[in-house]
Amino acid sequence: MNKGILYICPTPIGNLEDITIRTIRILKEVDLIAAEDTRHTIKLLNHYDIKKSLISYHEHNKKVKGEQLIDKLKAGQKIGLVTDAGMPGISDPGEDIIRMCIQNEIEVVVLPGPTASIAALVLSGLSTKKFVFEGFLPSKKKERIKELERLKHETRTIILYEAPHRLLALLKDMEKILGNRQISISRELTKIHEETFRGDVVEGIEQFESQKPRGEFVLIIKGSEIKEKNIFENTSIKEHIKIYMEEGLSKKDAVKKVAQVRDISKNLVYKESIEIK
Structure with a gap:
């Protein structure tokens, strides 16, 4: 059959x-x-x-x-x-x-069809050339902060989902960890009461402290303007490879990415990776 x-x-x-x-x-x-x-x-x-x-x-x-x-x-x-x-x-x-x-x-x-993340991204006015979808961050503050720390130097536009009762807490943590960068926050997409807030994080906090958050939210966050190359200036090539492997890349892909980020020979990076298991 x-x-x-x-x-x-x-x-x-x-x-x-x-x-x-x-x-x-x-x-x-x-x-x-x-x-x-x-x-x-x-x-x-x-x-x-x-x-x-x-x-x-x-x-x-x-x-x-x-x-x-x-x-x-x-x-x-x-x-x-x-x-x-x-x-x-x-x-x-x-x-x-x-x-x-x-x-x-x-x-x-x-089958192709609607998804809130892409609709909100296009609507945001922020860069759509490269983006990363992170979904819902953890509800517990300690775990949420850990995730934001991980995203601190992400240069791509970031897409998040959040429930109304956690929106303000997320925005306040974002201000502390990511800084006061540009964001777009959409709710009720495609519905009669569709709304999109555009501004920076501090303005977003002010907006939703005066207006109670209602509905499911999609947050679009501008990527970090800090060049990734500079982040690893004081990190050895071997440690740099390990960082990417801990993020889930294979050793082969980590070697390739380190070479691209540092703008150095792939063979040089490969030699440093030999002892890494």
Whole structure:
């Protein structure tokens, strides 16, 4: 029996019109729809007169339900995966079921569609040439500060998500660690009350101390203007390689990056890496 297909189906992040014709067709054709919150998804399906069986698949049941979905896919069923809003797999357990499909040699088809991170980035007016998506930072202050320290010298534009009750705490930590750099903060994207604040971090703190944060937020932060080369002026080549390896790069890629950042011969960096395991 041929295996089924898992379709990754992006859904509107606010405005119900922001869904592709192809996504509507696929949701009508699949055997089953796996949804983060079935109560939320049924509203979208009713709007487009899509009548399909729903199964819940979310962070708290992803192991059990993930195995059930894999069994159904192995049996030849076609399944559409949706999240509450945007692209499944971005800051949600969709990535787990996708990984399980790949491990089980089940075909995965990703449909293009809306995602709040890219919409907010384009809207920000900050550089879109290079950017890094960090999702939600830790809710605990100590861990959040540690992550901000890691991002302090990031030269690419940074994209973060944050909940309304933690927004001010995040902004205040950003001022201390990242400094008063330019930011853009968007909420209610594509909805009637869509808003985007543009300014610096201090102005952002003032804005949301006077106006209670409501809704989910996307923060776009200007990258550091400190040249990466200067950061490592007092770091040996060997230690520089180790830093990148600790960040997750292979030794080969770390050697290549050190050579680029320092503008030196790759062979010279390679010699320094030989003793590193």
